[in-house]
Amino acid sequence: MGVKRSLQRGGILLSLVANVLMVLSTATNYWTRQQEGHSGLWQECNHGICSNIACQTTLAVTAACMVLAVGVGVVGMVMGLRIRCNEGESLRGQTTSAFLFLGGLLLLTALIGYTVKNSWKNNVFFSWSYFSAWLALPFSILAGNLHSGKRVEETAQKTLTPEAPQLPFQ
Secondary structure, eight states, rough: HHHHHHHHHHHHHHHHHHHHHHHHHHHHSEEEOSSSSEESSEEEEEETTEEEEOOOOOHHHHHHHHHHHHHHHHHHHHHHHHHHHTTHHHHHHHHHHHHHHHHHHHHHHHHHHHHHHHHOOOTEEEEHHHHHHHHHHHHHHHHHHHHHHHHHHHHHHHHHHHOOOOOOOO
16 A cells, blocks of 8 residues: 555646646746747737737637646645545546656647747747746646556556466366
């Protein structure tokens, strides 16, 4: 039981950190910076004056994937907390892992789309909101991996108690 509980605790902690970083990066407007100002998913600020960004397909997909990643990550974290408090079954643990992996996949999709959109522009540099989203990606994936602690424990038990070999009938 100790290994499983420790892995679940680590998964919850990593999913909390990933969710905080995803919310922070989604809500702030420092994804890119240029000489005149900075911009994010929602607003662009030039010389201290901020305005909403006109709807662009790539930016809309990026924003939608970020919002979905945050939502799926929060649901995965809540499911992990419920498993931790209620001694959940392995099926719920696998579902929690799937939610956290899905959140990581949505986050990766958003970041790749934003990178492709902005990497070719001159005098535009990625800023701290963008990098905090990239930092959330491994935390989300690792959290999904750690919530599969039931399988780790079952594998360890099978290794410790091997079954007796069976002889074929003649």
